[in-house]
Amino acid sequence: MASEEPRWLTEAEQRSWRAYLRGNRELDVALDRDLHAVGVSLPEYELLSMLSEAPTGQLRMSALAALIVQSRSRVTHTAVRLERRGWVRRTPAPDDGRGVLLRLTEDGRRAITEFAVVHVESVRRHLVDVLTPEQFAALGDAMTAVREAYAAECRAAGAHS
Incomplete structure (x- = not known):
């Protein structure tokens, strides 16, 4: 079976692609830096945010991993850090012995409320208003x-x- 030549990017496509890559990385760095100033990382904020938006304030770890597009292992590591701060609690899922629920605590709800102000200002400054x-x-x-x-x-x- 003969291999087809790849559809290489045109010069204009390459410029747009590289602008996207660099802009996306710089945006992530800026958003993370602004959140670090108040004691939380962007991945931690995103996890807390998804829990705060869940109707019951809790989600299965596997569902959370899918929502924030991270591996289950990475979500587990993040959850452990947040649990040490008292912002989340892990509990076995009641419907099966293998699943784990991650629940936002009252301290976590207070924290995400404070972080959200910093995050929305950062998103506006670094993206929306640009x-x-x-x-x-x-x-x-x-x-x-x-x-x-x-x-x-x-x-x-x-x-x-």
Whole structure:
């Protein structure tokens, strides 16, 4: 079977791709730096945020890993750090012996409320206010398309495994 030549990026595509990579990394660094100033990392904030938005303030660790697009192992390490601070509590899932629930504590709810103010100001300063409303909407549309394509690819791969 003959190998086809890859569809190399054009110069314009390469510029856009590299701008995305660098901008994304710089944004992550800036958001993380601003949160570190108040004692939490961006991955920790994201985990706490997802728990705070869950109707019961708790989620299965596996569901949380999928939501924040991190490995279960990484989520476990993050949860252990947050549990030491008293912001979350891990408990066995009542419906099966293997699952673990992660629950936001009252201290965690107070902490995420404080961190959210810093985070939203950081997101505005480093992203929202840098773009025009049209650019920001286009960014949201573009990332939605990327997420949907990735989800479809994952579903197709799962159907064949």
